[in-house]
Amino acid sequence: MINFDNYLKASFTVDNVIFGFDEGDLKVLLIKRAEEPYFGYWALPGYFVYPNEDLETAAKRVLYELTGLRNVYLEQVHTFSAIDRHQFGRVITVAYFSLIKISNYALQVSSIASQAQWHSVSTLGRLGFDHNEILRECFNRLKWLVRSRPVGFELLPPKFTLTELQHLYEAILETELDKRNFRKKILSMGLLIDLGEMQEGVAHRPARLYMFDRVRYQEFLEEGFSFELKETRKKEPAKRKISKNLI
Amino acid sequence: MINFDNYLKASFTVDNVIFGFDEGDLKVLLIKRAEEPYFGYWALPGYFVYPNEDLETAAKRVLYELTGLRNVYLEQVHTFSAIDRHQFGRVITVAYFSLIKISNYALQVSSIASQAQWHSVSTLGRLGFDHNEILRECFNRLKWLVRSRPVGFELLPPKFTLTELQHLYEAILETELDKRNFRKKILSMGLLIDLGEMQEGVAHRPARLYMFDRVRYQEFLEEGFSFELKETRKKEPAKRKISKNLI
């Protein structure tokens, strides 16, 4: 019988890349570290896994303690194991990302959350540990995920306008989309319910409000389904003889 | 300062889903277990991670000890952490999958490899531990990967025919593809070099041999690139108003 003591026993953590969307900007929730190592740095919320937990349970716990939210989109992305990634010992971390609606919830008033703040993904500085790398991996995962499934709705409030939805896609894909083509495509999927309501109090023509049709989406998943978007190409009009899918 | 001893320390293993392709069949390399738990069961090759290794190093080591191969396609897929997944203690495993050319290499004659055998992915029984689940996850990853990047070439011998290539895609995607459309698409990508050689000794018209153009592929990666295939639909001719990409 194997004696486990002959092999590596490592501490392990989960780190959570929590995405939100606000003011036309893709954001990530970070915590200012109050202890060494990386004292004073911003870092991903994460914590050690308890003996009675599997990883997903731990990731959900971290998320709940910080935001008070359960039942949000959560997905394992990658496990980071560089030998020297933690100064005080061997620590392996499993990265999860989750998507939440910023607008609907205030952060919890816990000792952890008091140090937490939303940061624009596009303007981040040096984070603690290898968290820049972890964030990049999770952002990449989100980028392709948003093309395969309408996860974008997880980030918007229940009622939203088509322009808000388009801005979200543009923020995630880091590109610009054509307004008419975007609307044509997104409406043709039949995943939006027109609420018949309008924006109020805006200094321009008010936009229609929509909500996401989860029932229809389930039907789609069952019959096999796809979701793709193309960016506009104002420059570089030619040169694409190969498939355009996934670009 | 954190005392790691207050938290769970776990043993870590890597498990390797090694895909190969032979006789028109997608295969996976399994090892017959010679000890408890799951004595006598087939299981994925895997081993404990050493203290001086990161996970990828460990996965490469396992692969090398078994096959004698280095520099093969290897990618981390998912980390499995169910509390009771190992009877003798808390063991977390990180699944990797790799792609190798069966035809080019004999298995190593090591104590591990003597117990190893290729199995068709489509006809597997109950494996040890949670390895059926791990295999399924890795197979799914391979399925989408093969649509985004021409990884299929990692599984074929250096010289191959278009029909062999098509059969590989059909085995991975578990579908049938139209011969003419497949050839049109694959040749239009410009990733194949026509060797000007022919099959010999076959009881039918000999096929042209091709090789993969790695240089051209690198150029593609740099300019942003995509790779898609559609299955033939002999039944169910209608009903697809939504995007067809990725299906």
Add this chain to the structure above:
DNA sequence: TCAAAAGTGTTCTTATTACACCCATGG
């Protein structure tokens, strides 16, 4: 009346699909 964002169709181009017959070889 101005600024700001909402909303709306058409044309062109490209990609995808469906589909059937002759060819070269070994046995």
Add this chain to the structure above:
DNA sequence: CCATGGGTGTAATAAGAACACTTTTGA
């Protein structure tokens, strides 16, 4: 000469991309 798999083209359909002006509101 037969069985086996190799090899080839075209037409119809569907999806994607490009593109500009009018509308509605609050300030």
